[in-house]
Amino acid sequence: MATVIIPTPLRKFTNQTARLQVEASTVGEIINRITLEFPDLKKHLLDSQGALRSFVNIFSGDDDIRDLQQEKTPVNNSTVISIVPAIAGGNH
Amino acid sequence: MSNNNIPFTREELARYNRHIIIPEFGLEAQLKLKAAKVLIIGSGGLGSPALLYLTAAGVGTIGIVDFDVVDDSNLQRQVLFDIHEIGKPKVEAARRRLEALNPHTRFILHDTHLNSGNAIEIISGYDVIADGTDNFPTRYLVNDATLLLDKPNVYASIFQFEGQVSVFNYVNKKGERGPNYRDLYPTPPPPGLVPSCAEGGVLGVLPGIIGSMQALEVIKVITGIGEPLSGRFFTFDALNFENRIFNIKHRDDNPVNGLHPTIHELIDYEQFCGMRAVEEKPVKEITARELYDWQVRGKKFKLIDVREPLEYQIVQIGGELIPLGTIAEHSEQIPQDIDVVVYCKAGVRSEKAIRVLEEKFGFKNLYNLKGGIISYIDQVQPELTRY
Numbered sequence: 001m002a003t004v005i006i007p008t009p010l011r012k013f014t015n016q017t018a019r020l021q022v023e024a025s026t027v028g029e030i031i032n033r034i035t036l037e038f039p040d041l042k043k044h045l046l047d048s049q050g051a052l053r054s055f056v057n058i059f060s061g062d063d064d065i066r067d068l069q070q071e072k073t074p075v076n077n078s079t080v081i082s083i084v085p086a087i088a089g090g091n092h
Numbered sequence: 093m094s095n096n097n098i099p100f101t102r103e104e105l106a107r108y109n110r111h112i113i114i115p116e117f118g119l120e121a122q123l124k125l126k127a128a129k130v131l132i133i134g135s136g137g138l139g140s141p142a143l144l145y146l147t148a149a150g151v152g153t154i155g156i157v158d159f160d161v162v163d164d165s166n167l168q169r170q171v172l173f174d175i176h177e178i179g180k181p182k183v184e185a186a187r188r189r190l191e192a193l194n195p196h197t198r199f200i201l202h203d204t205h206l207n208s209g210n211a212i213e214i215i216s217g218y219d220v221i222a223d224g225t226d227n228f229p230t231r232y233l234v235n236d237a238t239l240l241l242d243k244p245n246v247y248a249s250i251f252q253f254e255g256q257v258s259v260f261n262y263v264n265k266k267g268e269r270g271p272n273y274r275d276l277y278p279t280p281p282p283p284g285l286v287p288s289c290a291e292g293g294v295l296g297v298l299p300g301i302i303g304s305m306q307a308l309e310v311i312k313v314i315t316g317i318g319e320p321l322s323g324r325f326f327t328f329d330a331l332n333f334e335n336r337i338f339n340i341k342h343r344d345d346n347p348v349n350g351l352h353p354t355i356h357e358l359i360d361y362e363q364f365c366g367m368r369a370v371e372e373k374p375v376k377e378i379t380a381r382e383l384y385d386w387q388v389r390g391k392k393f394k395l396i397d398v399r400e401p402l403e404y405q406i407v408q409i410g411g412e413l414i415p416l417g418t419i420a421e422h423s424e425q426i427p428q429d430i431d432v433v434v435y436c437k438a439g440v441r442s443e444k445a446i447r448v449l450e451e452k453f454g455f456k457n458l459y460n461l462k463g464g465i466i467s468y469i470d471q472v473q474p475e476l477t478r479y
Contacts, residue, residue, distance in 0.1 A: 053281070
């Protein structure tokens with residue numbers, strides 16, 4: 001099973017779970033599984049057309065899936081998927 | 093090299109001794125710091141440690157952009173300030189502290205809100221930019237301005253327990269240009285989906301950690317030592333003490349410096365980030381002086397006051413009171429055949445009232461009093477009570 005790292009801002013939608021173990025063969029399948037299991041995650045990851053939002057980056061290992069095969073990027077048991085949304089804090 | 097050629101005083105040599113004796117750093121890197129001009133955008137959570145360390149390190153010129161004043165809720169993390177500075181402009185409080193730390197650094201204060209109108213002028217005076225602002229419009233503004241001006245942008249951002257660092261638009265020794273914020277995040281989240289630190293909070297020590305890393309990368313960019321975090325994206329999760337470094341690449345569809353750029357100058361970033369509706373057309377306005385002119389000329393028109401009854405009791409200028417919340421149900425009291433001037437205290441509620449009346453009831457004869465009753469009092473009847 002692949003490991004999915006949930007960032008702190010989204011953990012409130014995953015019962016505060018930081019790491020999820022997901023059985024899947026592609027990144028797209030992982031997104032489907034976790035948004036089915038945690039429906040509140042969906043609007044943060046996908047737009048109304050079901051496409052990945054451009055302010056949420058998905059990395060497979062160290063690489064952005066946009067530089068791999070997007071949602072079709074294959075995953076295996078040792079794959080670590082990181083979800084990294086844009087954050088803008090700093091000054092205040 | 094004779095001692096006369098060393099542009100450091102004896103005091104500076106002693107001060108920077110721990111830098112100068114590092115073989116990879118030396119006098120050469122210290123001289124580069126002294127010659128450098130660094131702009132720190134935001135002197136708050138990230139800016140505090142970045143400014144302290146860059147000043148201590150001997151950066152020659154540091155610009156600080158901040159329009160805010162010190163608030164007691166800042167002191168939980170903004171270690172640049174103390175209780176004596178509450179209520180004072182941050183840029184001035186910062187300078188007092190930093191000048192006491194290093195009299196060899198020159199500070200340039202920009203006590204202003206960075207925007208599309210002033211960003212090019214401000215940023216163009218510096219070699220390296222460190223962006224530690226707290227909102228998406230300014231993030232994209234700084235990104236685009238640094239691309240247009242060809243400056244490296246050391247990026248850091250925090251939220252609750254999470255930190256991010258990268259170096260954008262950095263040209264390495266081989267002449268290769270690294271990616272930027274628009275390559276990492278092509279578009280911002282819609283307003284409200286991602287809370288700000290003011291709403292979501294931040295652990296006070298986190299900006300200390302991340303802002304120090306930002307200062308580190310600024311020093312590396314200036315001196316050329318090591319490998320700046322260009323083309324790489326660092327994230328830190330303080331809760332689990334986990335950090336990761338991801339690879340990021342330049343995108344051909346980047347609208348500012350991709351293959352087919354569509355952005356050639358700074359745009360309206362509030363609008364780009366969805367802070368302001370694009371299609372909203374402005375309502376017709378009238379100034380206090382013009383209204384006075386109508387009154388003096390005896391022009392036939394009606395005045396509508398959309399404030400609350402309590403405000404009406406404090407001061408009024410002859411308008412019929414219809415509070416904003418009841419405007420729709422009283423629309424029949426408002427004539428459509430003569431000009432109507434709508435006002436509130438400052439002009440915001442009256443604009444909303446006009447939009448309701450125009451959109452729901454088809455009014456075309458409404459004018460918003462610019463600046464509201466306050467503007468009228470200031471310009472026409474200063475003897476009335478201001479509130």
